[in-house]
Amino acid sequence: MALLYGLLWRLLLLLVHVNRVLVSWLRVRLRSMKGRLWERAVAALLLPLALAGFPDQQKKLNHANPDANGNPVTGSRAAGRRARWLSDGRALDKLPVHIGLLVAEEELSYTDTANLVVWCMAVGISYVSVYDQHGIFQKNNSRMLEEIVRQQQDLLGVDGSKYSVEVLNNGSDKQQQNVLSCRPAVKLLCPDDGKQSIVAAAQQLCRSVEKRERSSKDISVTMLDSLLRESKNVPDPELVVKFGPVDSTLGFLPWHIRLTEFMSLPSHRGVSYDDLLGVLQRYSSCQQRLGQ
Amino acid sequence: MSWIREGELNLLEKISANILKAGPMPKHVAFIMDGNRRFARKKQMGRQEGHMQGFNKLAETLRWCKHLNIQEVTVYAFSIENFKRTKDEVDGLMELAKQKFEKLLEERDNLEKHGVCIRVLGDLNMLPVDLQRIIAKAVVTTQSHNKCFLNVCFAYTSRYEITNAVREMAWGVEEGLIKASDVSEALLSECLYSNNSPNPDLLIRTSGEVRLSDFLLWQTSHSCLVFQSVLWPEYSFWNLCEAILQFQLNHKSIQKARDLHREHQASQQLEADRACVAELLQHHGNGKPADAQRRQEALLHHTACREERIHDFLEALKHKRDSFFNDLTSEAAVA
Secondary structure, three states: OHHHHHHHHHHHHHHHHHHHHHHHHHHHHHHHOOOHHHHHHHHHHHHHHOOOOOOOHHHOOOOOOOOOOOOOOOHHHHHHHHHHHHHHHHHOOOOOOEEEEEEOOOOOOHHHHHHHHHHHHHHOOOEEEEEEOOOHHHHOHHHHHHHHHHHHHHHHOHHHHHHOOEEEOOOOOHHHOOOOOOOOEEEEEOHHHOHHHHHHHHHHHHHHHHOOOOOHHHOOHHHHHHHHOOOOOOOOOOEEEEEOOOOOOOOOOHHHHOOOEEEEEOOOOOOOHHHHHHHHHHHHOOOOOOOO | OOOOOOOOOOHHHHHHHHHHHOOOOOOEEEEEOOOHHHHHHHOOOOHHHHHHHHHHHHHHHHHHHHHOOOOEEEEEEEEHHHHHOOHHHHHHHHHHHHHHHHHHHHOHHHHHHHOEEEEEEOOHHHOOHHHHHHHHHHHHHHOOOOOEEEEEEEEEOHHHHHHHHHHHHHHHHHOOOOOHHHOOHHHHHHHOOOOOOOOOOEEEEOOOOOOOOOOOOOOOOOOEEEEOOOOHHHOOHHHHHHHHHHHHHHHHHHHHHHHHHHHHHHHHHHHHHHHHHHHHHHHHOOOOOOOHHHHHHHHHHHHHHHHHHHHHHHHHHHHHHHHHHHHHHHHHHHO
């Protein structure tokens, strides 16, 4: 009997995988195919079949946009794009000030991630945090920075230097942290920025208690929060976009995500501007009651 | 209505449960039971009634979990942020909680029969004293039960919980029980309200919201997160199965991530111990570099002492927490 249930379980998992493959294949096909009939047919097929994990983009069937993805451009095309992206951002009811890009995939693509960063900034988001669970982006931050600059030039044209990027490393380049400017900033994060930072802050407080500089009763949420906030200007991420099939935060900044909205895209590889815009549109329509 | 629902699953439910149980099952599931007020609006009933229905659904869900061999359930019943609601609603929720915990005490024998241990996690001194007393009684009455565990987060937010854990460690330092260098991720976990439970394998939030709202942020860093659009009072056995299936699909990758994190934690602890020992040897070494054997001995000694300190500190913390509940129950007896 147990054997039978085991087999049935494996069959169930197989069906779910087949469904997922089908759905992602259809999504790719749809991007290159225009036509209302196709959309309606597929939407009818997808809706009952889709298993909701992190709510993802199956219901949003955006039209293909040949301009949005990286093609080396002439100046006017880039300017047009830039203007369009900025107006897309302005058209949204709300835009996150700080967005998190959580890449929960084993194979990382610097180009696609750089694209995402450039799009986020072009749309008007001030702070972009990029996270992967092995901290690979952070370890290779110079390569990441190069890639972001390259994509900026490709997508936004030569004039893209207006959106100059500061890659904030964990306090190691303190002089790069320009707290007063409102230029967009990119931060590359790793798991140690999460729980380990909280532990480091706790150690700091305990050491000051050891030295009788303060009492344990003085320790408050605001005190801990200010230690964990690198700069007063950087708010908690309002939105985290997760890329990949794993339904977990994988250690991403536990302290900072208390009110963060989580949205999911299937993969960061081959991601398009429209995918990102879809997520931002969904974010702009969500309501936060903040306990009330 | 009762906390404990008796009753078997129907045939179809039983078959589905058996199919799911052929795969890896979560041992600890956490629920953010969201959607009571929207449900009330939808059915044109009062908010209080919506919360009542929410409670009934909780009891129902516990029955399903029992049949699915899910031993531990944690629920987010009342956030510290919820104190911002209107006085009427807050008072209504406090009254509902009081009634439910009183009912719990009436069902004491049934709870013993099923071996249900109830824990209440949160900054309980924010609650009215009479509610604190009833909660304390419920916790103390069921604390020796060990077949299944229900953790109710009441007057809780994760940030307050983490801050409290840091405060407790600072208290330990103040009392001379531990040193500041003993502070680690593992020790912080042991100082949380949830220290008696393993981390949740699966976190489910209903009503379509896709945020954590300050719930178990530390404990769910490597849990499977499932967001479902159904409103909590309308939650069904099939919704639960869907969530468990999602957990099973993610199981391997999450397990891998967890193991990676654990390894990383262990190596960080070793590094921290080595750094402490190096500093110690420098102080006592008169400038002469210590040989490898001496370093190793010192490391083992340091680690053993650290573990002993931590053990004593955690005992003291447990005693402090138990006293909090015992004092309240003895007050209740006198009152």
